[in-house]
Amino acid sequence: MQRPWLAHYPSGVPADIPVDAYPSLVALMQDSFERHRERPAFKFMGSALTFGELDTLSRAFAAWLQQQGLQRGDRVAVMLPNVPQYPVAVAAILRAGMVVVNVNPLYTPRELEHQLKDSGARLIVILENFAATLQQVLPQVPTKKIAVAAMGDMLGWFKGALVNHVVRKVKKLVPAYRLPGAVRFKDALERGRGAALAEPGVGPDDIAVLQYTGGTTGVSKGAVLMHRNLVANILQSEAWNQPALKQVPAGEQLVTVCALPLYHIFAFNVNMMLGLRMGACNILIPNPRDLPATLKELSRHRFHSFPAVNTLFNALANHPDFGRVDWSALKLSVGGGMAVQQATAQLWLQKTGCPVVEGYGLSETSPSVTCNPVDATAYSGDIGLPLPNTEIRLLDDEGRDVSPGTAGEICIRGPQVMAGYWQRPDETAKVMTADGFFRSGDIGTMDEHGRVRIIDRKKDMILVSGFNVYPNEVEDVLTQHPGVLEAAVIGVPDGHSGEAVKAIIVRKDAALSEADVRAWCESNLTGYKRPRTVEFRAELPKTPVGKILRRELRG
Numbered sequence: 001m002q003r004p005w006l007a008h009y010p011s012g013v014p015a016d017i018p019v020d021a022y023p024s025l026v027a028l029m030q031d032s033f034e035r036h037r038e039r040p041a042f043k044f045m046g047s048a049l050t051f052g053e054l055d056t057l058s059r060a061f062a063a064w065l066q067q068q069g070l071q072r073g074d075r076v077a078v079m080l081p082n083v084p085q086y087p088v089a090v091a092a093i094l095r096a097g098m099v100v101v102n103v104n105p106l107y108t109p110r111e112l113e114h115q116l117k118d119s120g121a122r123l124i125v126i127l128e129n130f131a132a133t134l135q136q137v138l139p140q141v142p143t144k145k146i147a148v149a150a151m152g153d154m155l156g157w158f159k160g161a162l163v164n165h166v167v168r169k170v171k172k173l174v175p176a177y178r179l180p181g182a183v184r185f186k187d188a189l190e191r192g193r194g195a196a197l198a199e200p201g202v203g204p205d206d207i208a209v210l211q212y213t214g215g216t217t218g219v220s221k222g223a224v225l226m227h228r229n230l231v232a233n234i235l236q237s238e239a240w241n242q243p244a245l246k247q248v249p250a251g252e253q254l255v256t257v258c259a260l261p262l263y264h265i266f267a268f269n270v271n272m273m274l275g276l277r278m279g280a281c282n283i284l285i286p287n288p289r290d291l292p293a294t295l296k297e298l299s300r301h302r303f304h305s306f307p308a309v310n311t312l313f314n315a316l317a318n319h320p321d322f323g324r325v326d327w328s329a330l331k332l333s334v335g336g337g338m339a340v341q342q343a344t345a346q347l348w349l350q351k352t353g354c355p356v357v358e359g360y361g362l363s364e365t366s367p368s369v370t371c372n373p374v375d376a377t378a379y380s381g382d383i384g385l386p387l388p389n390t391e392i393r394l395l396d397d398e399g400r401d402v403s404p405g406t407a408g409e410i411c412i413r414g415p416q417v418m419a420g421y422w423q424r425p426d427e428t429a430k431v432m433t434a435d436g437f438f439r440s441g442d443i444g445t446m447d448e449h450g451r452v453r454i455i456d457r458k459k460d461m462i463l464v465s466g467f468n469v470y471p472n473e474v475e476d477v478l479t480q481h482p483g484v485l486e487a488a489v490i491g492v493p494d495g496h497s498g499e500a501v502k503a504i505i506v507r508k509d510a511a512l513s514e515a516d517v518r519a520w521c522e523s524n525l526t527g528y529k530r531p532r533t534v535e536f537r538a539e540l541p542k543t544p545v546g547k548i549l550r551r552e553l554r555g
Helices: 002-009 025-035 049-068 087-095 109-119 126-142 157-171 185-192 229-245 265-277 291-298 308-315 342-352 423-430 471-480 512-523 550-554
Strands: 038-042 046-050 076-081 099-102 123-127 144-150 207-213 221-226 257-258 281-284 305-308 332-335 356-361 367-370 389-394 408-411 438-446 452-457 461-463 467-469 484-494 498-507 533-536
Touching: 025 049, 025 087, 025 229, 025 265, 038 049, 038 332, 049 087, 049 185, 076 087, 076 109, 087 099, 087 123, 087 265, 109 126, 109 207, 109 221, 123 126, 126 144, 144 185, 207 229, 207 265, 221 229, 229 265, 229 305, 229 332, 229 367, 229 461, 257 265, 265 281, 291 308, 305 308, 308 342, 332 342, 342 356, 389 438, 423 438, 461 484, 461 498, 467 471, 471 484, 471 498, 471 512, 484 533, 484 550, 512 533
Parallel strands: 038 281, 076 099, 076 123, 099 207, 123 144, 257 281, 257 305, 305 332, 332 356, 498 533
Antiparallel strands: 038 046, 207 221, 356 367, 389 408, 408 438, 438 452, 461 467, 484 498
């Protein structure tokens, strides 16, 4: 296949790299644990977790997992925000030969129940702040083993106790819960310490992660990411980032800001796994929406890399405390998860001197597919060039290639493309072409140089701060309310989150109010999926077959 973009690669970035340099994420991590033993791998609330400590702790937790009767290939759910227990748990699950199931900690009981049932997760590692959600669904799910972490677990005795007291008693962030038989995360570590770990000999074709996504429909499905998929994407991203990272002074450890949630595939691979591979230190930001706390934490560090979504770049750059942070060492600002807006990119460049380079990817592609050259000096408005070892075609509805500059569906082939959707061969067949290209559902154009620009989404998906919202799912929840006759959900432009969810409702009960709708959504949908605006109408536009015309509502 012709790859016109290779002629426009930055100096030093190869067309192809050996993406099988490691047989698994386990081998990649163990190599890093040995090479960078004394270096900090993660910093959190003033404490550091070194590569050596991560090795020791994850080995202990992996041994404990095996003590629970779990077998190679069993799924383990991880429902944690950006806390040091996250990398410990993930490294342990992989080392024990098991599969990571990333879970958004803000999920409602309904969403959590679906994911635990669908994945068949036998054990869950959860922060106590969210344990009450798990309690509500426990009788319905196959997940019977539980490890409960607390915010201060890994901050030392005094500081840890203080943080836990503030979280539980002062801020009251831990609702009462009862989970019989649950084991404290710290106790699990203690029980695994000194116990033998059976090395499962994980290979490239073993499943590493089930990353849940709406994919091309509203039903949340697990993208099956093999060890080889994730290893490939780590090495592709490392090669692509070299021109910027060469600017980091020799002997200085690479430091990355981790403000994206680690359970999201972007941060999972681009922050955590790539950071481990490169011997970098990730500064963990537990709640980036708390801008003053985020900027206060950043003011304590010198850092070189900052992957983020447009909304975070924008919110930080417009905050009065922005100037209290030393941005002078920043060499790489990667925008992903949602479109980067020109105004945001210009303001960020003006304030930091470091341009935002926009990339593109999906859960199904581990995630990175394209990126702008990292030695760019300005915002381009497109999503850049395909990464090494990656092929892109733009196809029309009949599956034919379109000519340069013509709109078509972005289709991707490369070592980072998933094996398929978990236990859904029918859905997998819908998105894979006969010759192995993944149909992204995004409509774009490619110029004669291979630069790709997104112009629309094929489906009606709404992108809120980098998170996919599928109208089908929200409509399904709305129409379960006894006062709702019909509901349609669309995305509307939003200055803060890129897009926001709007619900248009036909009432069954004339007394139904906007407050009723909001309360219902609060019980059944996580925050970013809830309608920001609610409109009531007498009827909805439909096709002759009766299908609601969302495009007319958007029009």
